[in-house]
Amino acid sequence: MVFNSLEFFMFLPMVFVLYWFVFNKHLKGQNILLLVASYVFYGLWDWRFLSLILLSTIVDYFVGLRIYNTDDSLKRKRWLWVSVIFNVGLLGFFKYFNFFVDSWIDFSSFLGYNIESPWMLRIILPVGISFYTFQTMSYSFDVYYKKLQPTTDFLSFAAFVSFFPQLVAGPIERASNLLSQITNPRQFNYHQTVSGLKLILWGLFKKVVIADSIGPIVDDIFANYTAYPASTLVLGVTLFSFQVYGDFSGYSDIAIGTAKLFGIELMSNFKFPNFSRNVAEYWQRWHVSLSTWFRHYVYIPLGGSRVSKLKSVRNICIVFLISGFWHGANWTFVFWGGFHALAFIPVFLMGRNTIYKDSVVGQNTFFPSLIEIGQVLLTFGIVTFSRIFFRSESITDAFQFIKRIVTDCSYAPYNHPMGYRMIDYYILIALFVLYEYRIRKDERAPFKFKSKVVRFIFYTIVVLGMLLFYDDQVDRSFIYFQF
């Protein structure tokens, strides 16, 4: 089941009503309902893979207890490795098995040995596996680092692992935030629910109006890049930047909003990354839950920035390369991660990686300064350039795409593959950027207007936008489901 489906809009009110009317003030009942709802939510995609979630839940539940119940550091470490090996093993098998076999064959062929491929398997990638394995691992890590006491309530733990709003595409929650909310009683809160509904509406707008409407243009340009001039390729990758942002941040908003309906606060996952003033700030604003995960469980354990500059640079490279690889079993993602490492390191070496941590562009003014505009455009340009690797089918395609931009520097007007007016999309993106700038200080309040009338006007515009840009012909699946 996906958020932008009719099934979900029948499923959600049913769960909501049961949650607050039937099981209200009955914590165990609410948690059982969340668990059952989450399994139904996932099972409607493919019930067979529920066993993986259940297995991951059981393993980390017991690993957490084992780690906590022993003081022997060696045993604690061994149990932690059980969790890591199990979860990474699941990922490795379902997500990367064919990739490794393929890469091995390519490498052998490069060395002059031609190997047949006896081990290629037809493996379906279970949706959300990258997300829930990381979430369960974070629990074991937190227990290991004594930041968290393990729960003895298996039901609550299972609900934490499979919590349906964020099960398949995050935000990747830490147990210290989500599990503690699941184990504590929740009260219905009107303002929290309204805030959740607003986020769902805004998330749907980003998904339906921005991401889905741009999708066919991006698909067309990337599929036929050899036939288009540089101007079209630049347009394609720029629009892809907005598409992937609208798609993923839209999903996160709907997830956060949905969780709010059940009295649960998830962490923010996107904080207007398109207004970042350098690449470091970008990573403090883009897919925050993943960046936080890597910072806590990879970067800091490796020494973080408290070691020599050289080692810190090494740590940065490791984090970005793993992060790239996490996104998909393709060298394009590794390149994408590597490119970001290269863009991040100069900022780090200049000591500018945390200077924008607590501010946004145009912090105290209505308009940004010219310098800020320049910084934002430069950062957006770098990030957008990296998207060529992210979107291309192969490294060869990515480099051919770049080569074409550089060598065939010409312009030709682009026509929409389905015959729509392109000007509609340019205006749409411009208005979207302006509106996001207007709300840039609070990613959780997309309709923050004092006047009820103004608020109503914006609700109407958002719904109207969905009507004007909804197209039932386009693929409406979420991009990050494939990761």
Place this chain on the structure above:
Amino acid sequence: MKQLFFKIAIYAFLILLVLEGIIRIFHLTKDYPARYVDRLGVEKWVPDQEGYSVTGIRRQNFSKYNINDFGYNSYREFKPTNDKFEIALVGDSFVEGFHQHYYNSTGKKIENLLHGIEVYEFGYAGYDFADELHLIHKYQATFDLIDHVFIGLKFENDLHRGEYNIVPDRIKLESPMYRSLRKIKLLVYLQNIGAFSAARELTRTLLSFGQDNPDAAIIETESKESKKQRYLSYISNFESLVNTYGYNKKRYTLLINKTHTPMVFLTYLDLHGFTYLDFSESFQKSVRPTTLIYDMHWNDHGRDIIAQLISQYLQSEFNDNLLK
């Protein structure tokens, strides 16, 4: 909680109301002309109506239609006489042409190409060969005054029945319920952009839970033999209709796309002296697209090609002086 439900209901109602207004003001969705069955049992549009046909989101295709006294979309009234040279185009939505301005129809294009000719377009969405021959049969006196008649025929779609009956599903659209629903423009808009297809799909899935999809099975398993039988039954329907309603082989020409017509039927037409005008070759030769992007109706260029083909045909069959 009560406050929440109350506010959601109020906001939803107000938003829907505003959207309804916006859709009406900016004419974002199509008008539906009323249809009826006339005193001769012919299904057509209620005469003297005007409106706008809108296709796709954001008024991708926007055109005006005009239903004339006869009940068909055309800029002219159909008043054939012995003195003038008239031709008729009889067909489905391709001839009806709601996807084009009624002053830019295939018929008007033919009139622009040929001198002193009047073209009557008897087009109605969903017409099949039974509808077409029945219409000609019932209005025999009118058609007898028309010099030549072109009848659109799609073999796979138009020969499913061997006798004319009113199609209940089409007439059902004029029931009070459908009429009332069509007055809510927001519903019409949502239906046209495919927003209800998910609901239909879900309903179908729920209703057919645990059952095989019989349609899919037929498509997948149709053997050569059953296909042949199907084609033969279509040809039999063709024969039956021709025998029942009459067919003037000298004055009637079928307008067909050969690439979508099986050889067995083409051979049958040749053997039995039915003339046809094939437009497939001209469409295939065209460098520019001949159909609209969002549906398969002929676009302006496609209609140009059809008009040229018909003009050339008439010129060769009748008189060079027809050429302007």
